Ligand SMILES: NC(=O)C1=CN([C@@H]2O[C@H](COP(=O)(O)OP(=O)(O)OC[C@H]3O[C@@H](n4cnc5c(N)ncnc54)[C@H](OP(=O)(O)O)[C@@H]3O)[C@@H](O)[C@H]2O)C=CC1
């Protein structure tokens with residue numbers, strides 16, 4: 231058996247076409263959805279993601295603004311910029327690229343962004359909304375993954391989903407979204423005993439650790455759907471995920487590649503969030 235590839239690049243392109251049409255319609259209401267991204271310092275990986283975001287945002291017609299601050303910026307200066315953008319009616323969505331330099335407290339930053347503009351969904355208001363089943367802004371990666379699973383009509387209700395990783399930006403919100411759609415969810419992390427006995431029970435396995443080759447074909451249930459969030463560089467400098475793709479593809483029903491899987495869908499999740507916020511602006515005007 232060889233697994234079907236969950237093609238994030240293809241699904242992301244299709245989503246962009248839909249978003250582009252929605253943005254055109256919004257423009258007839260004199261609304262141009264705005265996304266502001268704050269990048270601090272010159273982390274090379276962040277530069278790649280921010281460039282990808284900009285390309286996609288401009289393609290669908292968003293008013294995209296990048297604020298690139300030096301690595302030495304003070305926390306107060308960063309907070310002042312956030313407060314100014316919180317007030318700016320042109321800005322529907324505002325995000326600060328992670329990671330941040332050591333002099334800046336990411337928790338304070340995330341909770342200074344107005345919750346209604348917090349398109350990453352990192353603020354405590356949005357985390358609360360996520361876990362209590364309300365409408366809110368939710369992180370791009372899990373949002374994008376849910377969209378990918380829906381596109382391929384992966385059943386979720388009643389399935390056993392195992393999420394490896396419990397970070398605030400991937401693992402926890404992933405578990406919350408799967409739970410909201412009635413999966414039975416297990417969250418594993420570095421203290422989990424006998425990880426493999428859990429992964430072998432998963433109908434849906436999401437791997438978000440940051441360790442190349444963590445999961446191989448022998449660790450999964452035949453016919454499972456495997457989502458690889460990991461992004462690692464191998465010895466050759468090539469981008470690889472957390473799974474041993476060739477062996478997993480022999481056993482799984484569906485699997486995401488790296489690159490071209492979750493990465494592009496993360497940006498889709500973000501753009502979807504910005505467009506949704508701008509649509510609400512129209513509804514409020516009507
Ligand atoms: N494609 C995309 O769009 C994105 C990709 N990523 C990538 O996904 C990966 C995870 O990112 P992120 O969540 O931010 O990472 P974190 O480092 O914040 O979290 C990693 C998680 O993995 C757990 N873990 C570590 N080792 C093991 C192990 N041996 N067995 C089981 N669990 C383990 C940790 O457990 P504990 O909590 O106990 O420490 C932690 O919960 C990274 O490779 C990152 O680059 C991230 C965001 C978006």
Ligand SMILES: Nc1nc(=O)c2c([nH]1)NC[C@@H]1CN(c3ccc(C(=O)N[C@@H](CCC(=O)O)C(=O)O)cc3)C=[N+]21
Nearest residue numbers: 278279282326327328329350370489490491493494496
């Ligand atoms: N505030 C904040 N929000 C985030 O959503 C956020 C963040 N900080 N910091 C870092 C992580 C990571 N992330 C990715 C975005 C795009 C790709 C992406 O485009 N990946 C492509 C290409 C990658 C490449 O070529 O290097 C792919 O997988 O095919 C990956 C990862 C967003 N994150």
Ligand SMILES: [Mg+2]
Nearest residue numbers: 490491492493
């Ligand atoms: Mg990917």
